[in-house]
Amino acid sequence: MEPDLKNRLKSDLQSFLRAKQYYHRLGRVWKRSFLLYGASGTGKSSFVAAMANFLSYDVYDIDLCKIPSDSDLKLLLLHTTPKSVVVIEDLDRFLADKTSRVSASGILNFMDGILTSCCAEERVMVFTMNTKEHVDPNLLRPGRIDVHIHFPLCDFSAFKTLASSYLGVKEHKLFPQVQEIFQNGASLSPAEIGELMIANRNSPSRAIKSVITALQTDGDGRGCGLIGRQTEDGDDELDEPNGVVCGEGLHTVKDLRKLYGFFRFRVTRRSSSSIASLPASPLR
Known part of the structure; x- marks a missing residue:
């Protein structure tokens, strides 16, 4: 996240914490609502966790697909406690699902109804x-959503921040090449770039080269499956064998997406067969 935006959001949250008397003087409920929108892997869920830690609030994560009716959604709201962050993820996908048992009016009442x-x-x-883009603007109007925050795909500035955090690298001879690729319109999500860096964390040069390869191939792994070797000056070069290196070697973004899909499939199967409907409870 851009430092200026991060600072403005921190100030907004700090102002909210001090605003109890102000809200009461206005006759308004003391709450703040945020919309986080952007592609998968851009940091929305991580931001929710950071927000909760910053406020020292509990987190209630409500899965609308598991809610039997509008009245059950209201009941879940009653189970939440003060000093909490109430989260509904992937709202656009839920609204597009015509088989849902929770109605759009139920969502509106959850946002700003009498019970709220x-x-x-x-x-x-x-x-x-x-x-x-395809969500009814009335759902997102002020009063229901106070703050809209866009989470974009990675650009060169964000890439440098990731390289500093994940690899301890603030400058590198490959950075101009990475910058040029970004300027030509290529991009990946911060999560995808971060995972490539984690997989190659023992060699910053190999990690950056893996990102370059992924950006050049849009993360589909064409020409990837690379193994690193060290040159005389200590840098890593990349060979191109047929296999993909696992463990500490290079992971292509395609491999990471496949792995994520496998875990998601396993979790979905397990949850659908063994997890009963429970009241919302805080995660600390």
Whole structure:
């Protein structure tokens, strides 16, 4: 996230914490609502966790697909406590699902209905979406959503921040090449770039080269499956064998996406067969 935006959001949250009397003087419920929108892997869920840690609030993550009815959604709101972040993820996908048992009006009442006005004191409500292009603007109007935050794909500035955090590298001879590729329109999500850096964390040169390869191939792995070797000056070069290196070697973005899909499939199967419907409970 851009430092200026991060600082403005921190100031907004600090102002919210001090605003109890102000909200009460206005006759408004003491809550703040955020919309986080952007492609998968751009940091929306991480931002929710950071927000909760910053505020020292509990987190309630509500899965609308598991809610039997509008009244059950209201009941979940009653189970939340003050000093909490109430999260509904992927709201755009849910609204596009015509088989859902929770209605759009149920969502609206959850956002700013009578029950919310009575029971949502000292709450932060967060809704995430991949895109808001096809969502009814009435759902996103001020009063229902106070702050809209866009989470973009990675650019060169964000890449440098990731390289500093993940690899301890602030400058590198390959940075001009990376910058040129970004300027030509290529991009990946911060999560994808971060995973490539983690997989190659023992060699910053190899990690940056893996990002370059992924950007050049749009993350599909064409020409990847590379193994590093060290040159005389200590840098890593990349060979091109047929296999893909696992463990400490290079992971292509395609491999990481496949792995994520496998875990998601396993979790979905397990949850659908063994997890009963439970009231919302805080995660600390």
